[in-house]
Amino acid sequence: MPENENNDPILAKSYSGALLISSLLLVLSMFWALWQEFIGLRPWRHYQSEFASAYGKFLRSEFNKQKQSSEAVLNSPEYQKLQQAAKSAADAAEPQVKQIDQQVAFLNKRITALSPTFITARGEVTALIYQVEIAPSESSRKSRQDAVEKAKKGPFKVELPTPDGKTEQKSFTYDELLAEFDSLKNQKADLTLKRADVRKAADDAAKAAAAYFQEHLEGLTAEQIKSLQLAVQQMNVSIRQINVNSAGLVDRCQSCHVAMDAKLVPPTLVLTKASFGMEKNKDAPFTSHPQPELMKIHNPEKFGCSPCHGGNGRATNSIIRGHGRNPFWLWPLHHRENVEAGCQNCHASDMYTYYAPVLNQGRQLYRNKGCIGCHRYEGFDNEGEQLLSTRQLVRQLEQQKTDYELEMPRLSREGDKAQDNKTAQWFYAQAENLRVQTSLIDAKLDQMMVRSRSLLREEKKVGPSLKEAKMKLRKEWIYYWLENTHKFRPDTKMPQFRFKPREPRAISAFIWQMAVTGPALEKQPPGSIARGKELFESRGCLACHSIGEGNQKIGGTFAANLSRVGEKDNYDYLVRWIHNPRQRTRPYDPIARKDLGPEDYKKYGKDFIFDLDNSRSPDGKHELQVQQQTVMPSLRLTIEDARDIASYLMTQKHADQEYRATDFMDDPKLLDTGRALVKNYGCAGCHEIATLEEEGRIGTELTNEGSKPIERLDFSLLTEKAKRGVLPDGKPSMRDGEKYAEWYDHKGFFEQKLTKSDIFDQGRFTTQLKMPQPNVSPEEINALTTFLLGSVDLQVPKDYLYKPGDQRRDVQEGWWLVTKYNCMGCHQIAVGQPSSLQSMAMYQAENKFKLPPPLLSEGARVDPNWLARFLENPAMSKTDLNRNGVRSYLAVRMPTFSFSESEIRKIVKFFQAISSQPQPYLPPKMEPLTPQERAMARELFTHPAAPCLKCHATGQPAHDANASAPNFLLAPDRLQPAWTMRWITDPARISPGTAMPSGLFNLVEGRWVFSGPLPPSLKGYPKDHADLLVRYMFTITPEEQRMLLGRTPSGGKPGAK
């Protein structure tokens, strides 16, 4: 080694300092990694331990509270009495039980003594028998059988205990041993049964006491809380997950949202942030599910969390990732206001989803506001599509029939030419088969015709027919309306189109010139305005229509506000419309694609008559559209009533509104431009327009809009603003209290687009978006957004979809119709759903009985066959149409909707389904009345404490003037006896606020007894009084009723008891 080696920098340089520092850094980074691994990436650890302490504290305070209240229950005399009864019953059974127990103990001893020998013997014998079974030869089989016999002989010696406590030695063969063992077991089983019998009374009494305690203690018992406390103490901090293999679902949401674990927080316990004193804490995932009812329907063990709520169920390492709010996660957690979007995943084919009011509102708006006019949505208003496919099927079937008819003679000829009989017969049989086939085709064709007839009736448009514009509307108004839609009628469902200058001129000219002109309307004399107002307000128009502006507005929101109808309508047309809104000026022939006039009928020598009964084309080949495509029903008013109402409506106008002359509307040069524009703007989606009846929808289909890739939603020049959380107006966007929240997502797109339909055209050189400005409030925008957010591709296994095949399907199909025709305008159909009329001033307090009946239990109340007839013809009469068939005393009119057969069927099934009625309905047999019973029933019927006919109508005008309930003569056909029974015993339970008095009968020892002073004849009658009355009601005849009317105190004020 050279002596100056230290000078060599490679050898001399020390790296210890650098090594020390970097090693320290290495250790530090290792600790950092460990921290990250155990705490940083596992925030749920912190939440779980925080929950355990907070919940433990909550349970302690709850325990003290519950202990006091449970002591109160335990010390209550009722509980004491029950406890006493249980104790005495137990005491009574005690000696016998003791004796049985002793016997059982003795038997057990004997069994124990016998068992070892028995088991050994059985093992030996069965093993030898097996050897016999597999014996290779006959001789060896014999010798082995001998071995079995020998083994069975034993003898088996057993020391058996005797009742006196000693033992006896007994010797058994194998078969005896078996028998002894079985007999001991049987004896023991008998004794056990006997013991249960003896103890039954005591057990029942103890159960009754426990049940009483459970019922009278609100919340959890102290024991339950104790066990929960124990569960919390033993709770170990770990990932909690729901794993559903079949659905590919792994949800670890409960790792942070610990309170969702039913083992820790029972469903009966509702935890809010307030329960923990954490109201102010923004980040405390410890509340239990706010809708425990939903959790009962959707077992979390099957449904998990993320299929409904969105989010990334697998992620546990941060709130953002768990909620799926990180970039590129396709299904982020639904925001609070859109949470019901999750329901739509599986409930997409529902019309009405229980517990989801916002979603339901969205669906309803989508139909009612006419979104459906431009945007197809699977399952929504597809009568048009069905009609097309039906027509196509008809064409195919007709073609097939022609083919068969050509084929038949050929086959016969082939048969004639055949060489032998067998072949000939084969051909003849073929021809014969085809003949039968054609008859089957005929049957099918008939069905198709019925179906297409139904569909023609069912197909409705959102807006009114523009074919009648010329007869109905004031010419200048059309132009004004196009430009000032929302100004003229601030709550109209028609959206405001964004026309370019001069476009409205061409459109109004096109509409005006394409409209039909005749046959001319009948000239109508003016009616009484005052009477018209009264009729308008009382007949039920307000269930759908509103009237009055601003604060003065009253009525339903389903149909148009009629405040300024006088400015636009032609009086003669209005009279016809009110008299029968379905009446058309000319029928539409969907095959020839034109409106037929008298001249077309004349060609076939027919009169120009078309209505639902004469709906065939003049050549008799196919169905015509003979009705206006409106859901507005006929109220069956007389022409005088119609005139009065029309006269009243004609007074509804702004007198100072001026309309500019619009002579250009007669300019034929504008026709083609107008047609192109009307097509371009998709007017025919909502309106019936001549020559454009078969136009398709112009908008994009929205069935799966919620899962459209975000890149396909054109944010246009706002893309960057959306990504950076800046609203189009430059203000920061706000979500969940977060400023500058990114809105580059579906929610942001839908909300902005609905708020301002041309927002994404902003700044563009050429505008491309046609969507008009919808007339929706922020709340409605949220409902529609929720609906669209939920409209996604299939994300769950198919069997998760709500597609019930049972009565629940009838319910959904029914809701579709009930909302289509706005039955809820007049009737209450679901619990908690008020009708439009219900909230009106004129139906409050003592005027409640003037309301149309609630239909909550309609399916159980009426005979479905009757209901079908009633829906077909609510007047229940062929001649006198100006009346209500059932409730003649109501001013509100049950209108004629001209339902199609299939609609009637669906509505009837709907009402049966919501009342869980079996289908088909078989009327129950009723026990006939004996003459004595009939006399007794008469007494009851006319009893001064319950004079039925005081309120119920009889059909005699003088009496019915004061009636406030239906005629009894309808009952046998209309009502179901079981419901009637429930009704007369407690009507307020079925229909709160009804004029029918409750408490007419008292339940005495399992039968209903009249509660008024008992008429002498009924004293000692052993049967049910209410049942007697029902049976009588179902046999009442007009003569009988007239006779009874004489006996009844004369009618007083309706509703008075």
Place this chain on the structure above:
Amino acid sequence: MWGDWHQLWEIVSVPDNVPIVALLFLVPFYTWYAFREAFKHDRLIAQLEGDAAMAKSHHRKPYPFKTGWDREVHVWPYLMRIEFLAAVILTVLLMVWSITLNAPLEEPANPNLTMNPAKAPWYFLGLQEMLVYFDPWIAGVVMPTLIIIGLMAIPYIDTNPLGNGYYTYRQRKFAIWAFLIGFLALWCTMIVIGTFIRGPGWMWFWPTQTWDHNRLDFAVNRNLHEVFGIQNRWVAMGFGAAVIGLFFAVAGYAMHRLCMATEFSRKIYQRMTLLQIITMHTLLILMFSLPAKMVARLVFRVKYVLVTPWFNI
């Protein structure tokens, strides 16, 4: 829109782009460092060469340049301790990196809806950028193959015995410049362009320009023969081949002049066999064809020089 710092930050902060941001600083730093060392040693070599005795004993190698220093040192501990230190520092770096930055996952693959811009991993962005200038056959297959072959060929065409085991510029000017142009100017620059400059639609966005998905550019790229108005296909092909041949001839001549520039290089050049010379020239000319094509494409809007039914150049 210019001056969009938010956009720049968005690009820079993507975990995927962190290596490239680091590359922006590290590559110049190490280049500078290498040159500093090289120049230091060049001065040392000059000093040693001035000393006749030393020059003889050291064969132009600077180490060990002091008498008494060992000609060799042991691997353990003198090399291992430095390697160990480097390993520790690298481990710390990797740990911190993996804790702070997560794998940059993007949206699920959807063949019906591809991402825009769709970018290769950062180390392939140079190749992807090449697709702008050549057809996929050339840029995707021929060029990468040639790069690999060229790298493998280096030991066989490098006849310069100097510069092993120490930094030097003077003794390896040619190799260093070839590396600087090939790796820094072409490979790294293309990666940087691919990362920071190419936005939606693979359009050219300067830094701080907003990556606007709606942006529309108007640019007409024509094949060279079209520029000269040649219609006939065969004539066009002949013309293209001629242009490329001309490029090879001119570039080959320039390369030859470059090799003959100094006494030292002439000496090295003369040692090479013909095969070595041809290989080197071909590889270098091919390397220079990329910047040539880039200029033609970006400045003169020339799409292809040679268009054949099988491949385009």
